[in-house]
Amino acid sequence: MINWINIEDKTPEKGKRLLYFFEMTGAYLGFYFGIDDEYCPETGHVFGSQVGFLTGDVTHWCYMPDYPEGFEDFVEADMEWATEVEKEINEIKEPIGHPREDVAMGNLEQI
Numbered sequence: 001m002i003n004w005i006n007i008e009d010k011t012p013e014k015g016k017r018l019l020y021f022f023e024m025t026g027a028y029l030g031f032y033f034g035i036d037d038e039y040c041p042e043t044g045h046v047f048g049s050q051v052g053f054l055t056g057d058v059t060h061w062c063y064m065p066d067y068p069e070g071f072e073d074f075v076e077a078d079m080e081w082a083t084e085v086e087k088e089i090n091e092i093k094e095p096i097g098h099p100r101e102d103v104a105m106g107n108l109e110q111i
Contacts, residue, residue, distance in 0.1 A: 004060040007045060011035075012061050017078050020047045021060040029064065031082040033089060048085040 004021065005012075012018055012032040021027045030049030047058050067074045 002062050004062050006060055007058055011045070012063070015079070015082055017064045017082075018061050019064060020049075020058045022057050023059055024057070031085065032061065033086055046089065048082075048089050050081075050085070 002019070014032055014034045016032065017029070018032060019027050019029055020032070028047075028049045028051060030047055033046040033048055035044035036046050045058060047061070
């Protein structure tokens with residue numbers, strides 16, 4: 001049985017493999033990327049996976065068990081995956097969280 005943890009009760013460790021639950025679509029395997037108050041003013045929590053990322057919508061999470069002994073390569077692959085997802089999140093959120101000057105000045109046709 002999975003012991004889900006309410007995000008309001010405890011924050012997960014950044015970069016550790018986990019399941020996170022979003023009430024609109026269900027559970028996803030992914031990672032917690034910390035708090036970003038500028039990008040997600042509601043809660044600041046950022047979770048991501050291969051299907052995208054969520055900010056402020058995750059209600060529960062739980063850690064995944066460790067891989068079986070002898071499969072340490074999977075841990076390294078997870079870290080590489082988490083790094084790539086975090087890069088994608090940062091590329092996407094910068095224009096949203098910090099508007100580019102040409103957008104702020106109303107020059108939308110240049111985009």
